[in-house]
């Protein structure tokens with residue numbers, strides 16, 4: 053009879069739900085966590101358990117990347133330096149002109165490989181195609197794929213929602229215990245309030261997860277509140293009526309019935325305490341993407357206010373087209389640094405708190421905290437382990453500080469499991485095909501030719 057139980061031991065176990073454990077152990081039985089505690093206190097019958105000694109490592113819950121765009125892994129570095137509207141416009145043209153199903157699938161696979169190398173076990177991915185969902189299933193990753201819908205002209209609403217319904221129902225037939233489909237009305241400047249309302253109704257009627265990019269830029273606030281600015285100009289040029297809609301982007305979502313569908317709100321930079329109170333009352337959640345927000349010049353989100361209002365908040369990388377990396381420990385580090393800068397005090401967000409956002413916070417934001425996010429008996433065994441013996445990390449006092457401030461971006465995961473299935477073993481990705489990176493290297497030439505042709 054095959055042994056279905058595995059005991060992982062490590063110098064440090066970080067359950068997140070409780071304090072770090074020195075010389076700790078986690079016992080996994082049939083994909084679930086059966087023990088968390090001191091290695092010396094675990095009991096089992098000899099021969100009934102496979103043991104994996106991780107040694108000088110920190111073992112923690114798998115990291116939850118609560119906002120990604122796997123498809124855009126193919127555009128890493130290509131949109132460098134563009135302002136947000138040109139960034140969006142170029143992205144839309146390339147998707148339309150160049151990104152075949154094969155490219156979308158390889159981009160998604162490459163994104164998942166990067167996620168696994170960085171200890172990420174769960175992705176909340178917003179997507180224009182079904183490729184990320186297929187790639188997540190192929191790799192055994194956990195995640196939600198929110199299918200995007202666009203349509204700033206209210207006259208497009210009925211057609212857009214009919215197409216979305218068809219796409220979601222097709223994708224939903226492939227839902228598994230790990231991978232689910234959801235919906236994402238993109239953002240206020242690409243979605244009419246009628247389409248927001250219709251998408252929220254679909255999400256509520258069919259119990260679908262829903263995510264929306266919201267309150268990201270000053271330009272979006274200007275568009276929603278005053279019916280003015282570059283987004284308004286662009287829509288008017290397309291013959292679409294634009295008027296002031298609400299006091300803030302969050303108020304717009306509330307008015308359109310989206311908050312009542314308890315969405316995952318992506319970014320939420322341009323928001324005040326009134327907005328956060330509405331988010332908290334609705335039981336909606338937030339994903340904070342500090343590096344993408346910084347890189348696009350959108351500002352530092354008021355993370356302290358989100359947390360003060362008790363809103364379930366996770367961390368996300370956003371796409372590598374606006375971040376360049378999918379590395380959640382680096383995101384945690386940036387979150388701490390930017391909050392200290394914003395509030396003018398040291399350690400405004402501690403390394404321990406940042407690590408909790410990257411694990412438990414993300415799980416709560418996605419409604420998955422009964423299954424993942426902490427190391428607790430009975431939860432699914434979604435684990436990540438990182439080495440602590442790096443020469444640049446000595447002397448080492450606190451494993452959480454070391455992971456967030458010293459080792460982020462420097463080390464990859466040595467172990468990643470989802471429901472006890474080892475997806476990274478001894479630092480090597482187990483499933484899939486590593487030639488995907490070679491195909492993305494070749495794809496670079498097609499992007500370059502497209503750029504030359506479009507600027508000729």
Ligand SMILES: [Zn+2]
Pocket residue numbers: 119120121178265318370371
């Ligand atoms: Zn995004």
